[in-house]
Amino acid sequence: DTEVTQTPKHLVMGMTNKKSLKCEQHMGHRAMYWYKQKAKKPPELMFVYSYEKLSINESVPSRFSPECPNSSLLNLHLHALQPEDSALYLCASSKVADTQYFGPGTRLTVL
Amino acid sequence: GENVEQHPSTLSVQEGDSAVIKCTYSDSASNYFPWYKQELGKRPQLIIDIRSNVGEKKDQRIAVTLNKTAKHFSLHITETQPEDSAVYFCAASPVLIWGAGTKLIIKP
Numbered sequence: 001d002t003e004v005t006q007t008p009k010h011l012v013m014g015m016t017n018k019k020s021l022k023c024e025q026h027m028g029h030r031a032m033y034w035y036k037q038k039a040k041k042p043p044e045l046m047f048v049y050s051y052e053k054l055s056i057n058e059s060v061p062s063r064f065s066p067e068c069p070n071s072s073l074l075n076l077h078l079h080a081l082q083p084e085d086s087a088l089y090l091c092a093s094s095k096v097a098d099t100q101y102f103g104p105g106t107r108l109t110v111l
Numbered sequence: 112g113e114n115v116e117q118h119p120s121t122l123s124v125q126e127g128d129s130a131v132i133k134c135t136y137s138d139s140a141s142n143y144f145p146w147y148k149q150e151l152g153k154r155p156q157l158i159i160d161i162r163s164n165v166g167e168k169k170d171q172r173i174a175v176t177l178n179k180t181a182k183h184f185s186l187h188i189t190e191t192q193p194e195d196s197a198v199y200f201c202a203a204s205p206v207l208i209w210g211a212g213t214k215l216i217i218k219p
Binding site for chain 1: 143145153154155156157160198200204205206207209210211212
């Protein structure tokens with residue numbers, strides 16, 4: 001299996017909601033990433049997990065909370081988001097410090 | 112910190128012609144340079160990459176060159192086709208720092 005999967009594909013939420021984004025890979029990769037991408041911009045790195053431990057946290061607001069339950073799964077918990085958080089959220093995985101492979105993304109709209 | 116500059120921001124070429132996109136990086140410790148293609152509404156997909164111990168790499172119509180002394184690398188696409196139309200991003204690692212992207216338009 002050479003794919004990274006993400007659910008849901010689309011998510012609409014209000015500013016008081018709590019929701020979670022999910023990412024899964026079965027390539028045996030030990031690094032997983034969350035990116036945020038706004039229209040016409042490159043992906044912005046949010047979090048990096050290496051061997052299920054958070055190794056990079058790019059000063060992301062606390063309303064975004066990552067979780068890595070095991071080496072195949074990565075979650076992003078969302079709470080009290082703002083309209084400016086609307087974006088495409090991409091998950092990626094890789095061997096440590098190697099080529100990153102991206103999931104299809106979750107299109108998030110915050111009302 | 113590391114910075115990656117990418118030019119041009121938009122490139123329009125006639126179908127069948129070649130396209131070249133250039134990137135420069137600032138951190139001399141960078142050792143891995145991937146190129147991603149992103150079509151509208153889709154995920155970034157790796158099209159080619161190069162490591163710092165290699166000067167050039169080719170895969171069919173796509174090639175990447177790396178000049179470590181000048182700290183720049185370039186993507187070359189030959190015999191462009193309509194399906195090459197997309198946004199292309201360069202990046203430099205070990206933690207990926209991305210260029211701003213180039214919108215490539217192939218004119219029929």
